Amino acid sequence: MEQKTIENITVSVRIRPLNPRELASGGEKIWENSGSAVIKDKTGVRSFIYDQVYTETTDTQEIFINQGVEVIEKCMSGYNGCIFCYGQTGSGKTHTMHGVRKTNPGVVPLSIDYIFNTVQQSSNKEFLIRCSYIEIYNESINDLLNQSLLNLQIAEDKRNGIKIIGVTEEVCTSSAQVNSLLAIGEKHKNIASTNFNQRSSRSHSIFRVIVESKNTFGCTEVAVATLNLIDLAGSESANVHGPTANSARSKEMKCINRSLLTLGTVIMRLSDKKNNAPIPYRDSKLTRLLQPALEGNSKVSIICNISPCNDAFDETLSTLKFAQRAKKIKQVIVKNDTNDSKTLIIKYEKEISELQGRLREMEERMLKEEESARSIDKMKEIRMIQEEKERADANLEGILQEKIRLQQELERLKSFIICAEDVKPKVYSEDGSLDLASRRSGFFHSKTLHAKDLKLVEPLIGKDDNGNEKTKSKVLDEPFKKRRKVNRHDTFLLKGIDNIEQKLSIMEVEKTDFEDLLKINDSKPNNGLTIEELLKIIEDQRKTIENQKSIIEKQRYEKECFDKAFEEMNKEIEDKDEQIEILNDELKLCRNNLAQLQNKNRVKKVTNKISI
Numbered sequence: 001m002e003q004k005t006i007e008n009i010t011v012s013v014r015i016r017p018l019n020p021r022e023l024a025s026g027g028e029k030i031w032e033n034s035g036s037a038v039i040k041d042k043t044g045v046r047s048f049i050y051d052q053v054y055t056e057t058t059d060t061q062e063i064f065i066n067q068g069v070e071v072i073e074k075c076m077s078g079y080n081g082c083i084f085c086y087g088q089t090g091s092g093k094t095h096t097m098h099g100v101r102k103t104n105p106g107v108v109p110l111s112i113d114y115i116f117n118t119v120q121q122s123s124n125k126e127f128l129i130r131c132s133y134i135e136i137y138n139e140s141i142n143d144l145l146n147q148s149l150l151n152l153q154i155a156e157d158k159r160n161g162i163k164i165i166g167v168t169e170e171v172c173t174s175s176a177q178v179n180s181l182l183a184i185g186e187k188h189k190n191i192a193s194t195n196f197n198q199r200s201s202r203s204h205s206i207f208r209v210i211v212e213s214k215n216t217f218g219c220t221e222v223a224v225a226t227l228n229l230i231d232l233a234g235s236e237s238a239n240v241h242g243p244t245a246n247s248a249r250s251k252e253m254k255c256i257n258r259s260l261l262t263l264g265t266v267i268m269r270l271s272d273k274k275n276n277a278p279i280p281y282r283d284s285k286l287t288r289l290l291q292p293a294l295e296g297n298s299k300v301s302i303i304c305n306i307s308p309c310n311d312a313f314d315e316t317l318s319t320l321k322f323a324q325r326a327k328k329i330k331q332v333i334v335k336n337d338t339n340d341s342k343t344l345i346i347k348y349e350k351e352i353s354e355l356q357g358r359l360r361e362m363e364e365r366m367l368k369e370e371e372s373a374r375s376i377d378k379m380k381e382i383r384m385i386q387e388e389k390e391r392a393d394a395n396l397e398g399i400l401q402e403k404i405r406l407q408q409e410l411e412r413l414k415s416f417i418i419c420a421e422d423v424k425p426k427v428y429s430e431d432g433s434l435d436l437a438s439r440r441s442g443f444f445h446s447k448t449l450h451a452k453d454l455k456l457v458e459p460l461i462g463k464d465d466n467g468n469e470k471t472k473s474k475v476l477d478e479p480f481k482k483r484r485k486v487n488r489h490d491t492f493l494l495k496g497i498d499n500i501e502q503k504l505s506i507m508e509v510e511k512t513d514f515e516d517l518l519k520i521n522d523s524k525p526n527n528g529l530t531i532e533e534l535l536k537i538i539e540d541q542r543k544t545i546e547n548q549k550s551i552i553e554k555q556r557y558e559k560e561c562f563d564k565a566f567e568e569m570n571k572e573i574e575d576k577d578e579q580i581e582i583l584n585d586e587l588k589l590c591r592n593n594l595a596q597l598q599n600k601n602r603v604k605k606v607t608n609k610i611s612i
């Protein structure tokens, strides 16, 4: 439903203090307020009523609260607004509109703060705020935010009203951002020193804020409101510049006065309902741009600045008359709700939702890509696992062969060990003599003698001629020592064999584990296993292989030691064989000697018998 209100333009008057120039020239204050809304001259002949009259002591903040806040609030809820200052040069328009930012801020910075405070407090609404800043200088529209944009053109269409083509519009999200735009604009503004004002505005400046607002939930309509904050140049008489005025100042003065005259005419015509003649908005750029605001659909607040000095009586009277006429203008203010896709808020929302859609699409694509990359990775993993398995199989084969070899070695070594029972009947005959047949068959070469075997030899070879036990002879001592050496090697050998046996049993267990592992791999190649599990299996396999390798390495080393020891032992055995041979020879000699002695004895006995 269209929401509209009918109301008059709000008009207030601000009287500035007498300035140093006026005081110096002996100027007198002839205008004063009578009550809060009335201003009259000292004589009391002229008296005017406005919405509010502000005195020299009123500060801008108070004026803003009374004349500005309502306009801003309307804008924030979707109605156009316009605040401007009107008055002769040096009457205090710029002081009122811009002021001094830190010490005495004007209507423009106060409005900006108010706008962003409202945004902050409106939790159920979203806003999009953009700003432009232009000046009308010598009837040319220049962009104050971009110095290269001069003489911009106005375009008008029924739907969007009056627009400045190509003007810079900055989307702002904070008052600080807007204030920095204002500062840029201020630097570019045409200002010059005149007899009446050291910093006289040579142009009309319009700071425009476009507020788009929308309820966060539910409603799709966007309210679009334009707020024009205007600092007009002041009307000037020739004495403002004096007789030395240059042509540039004169041209500026003419343009300013002409446009203000047109503004006055427009206001007069708007206030005179009986006059149906066309309103000359097009006669100046200023009225053209103000047309939408003045024509009706805008909440307008005019602050008329005047000097109270008798010197400026005519100019002040002219301003007060302008204000009086403006006061009569009625405005029909309509809320600008629209679904127009050209509103930035809708455009941006559309863009945002499109971008979100694209983002979602991209995310989905990324997911798919990731998935296919993962499956490629998985394939690679599987291939790697298979290769790893093949390697592990080969290693296992090597280990098995090494095991067989070690087993054979073990068997061979085991065969070197014999117990006393094995040796006794084969080595010695009942009379204690050595069974040479067994020795000759190579038995001694391949068998290690047990300690018990050596004890059997000792008493037989240790008897003296009388049959008494003989202490070990030197000849006998050597082989015994050597035999004891052989026994020590036996122990070493046994230990080595034990070690190998132990390792073999460990290997057996590891081999079984390893085979189990391979079986797992064979039975479910990656089925039901995560990559992590597969990787763990590979890692375990790798470790197992490493272990096996180090075991084999150790065993190889031990075998080498063992071979060395075995070699030494064989040498010992050979030495021992030699010793045995020597012993046998000695034994043989002893037996021969014994036989000879016995023969001699027998011959002696026979001789004795014969002699008897």
Ligand SMILES: Nc1ncnc2c1ncn2[C@@H]1O[C@H](COP(=O)(O)OP(=O)(O)OP(=O)(O)O)[C@@H](O)[C@H]1O
Pocket: 015, 016, 017, 019, 056, 087, 088, 089, 090, 091, 092, 093, 094, 095, 096, 197, 199, 200, 201, 202, 232, 233, 234, 235, 305
């Ligand atoms: N209410 C005020 N209190 C104190 N000083 C003021 C007041 N109004 C204006 N002035 C001072 O008067 C001088 C002229 O004011 P200002 O520049 O605002 O005039 P103006 O109307 O903008 O002039 P112009 O049309 O030439 O630009 C400035 O130095 C300003 O500080």
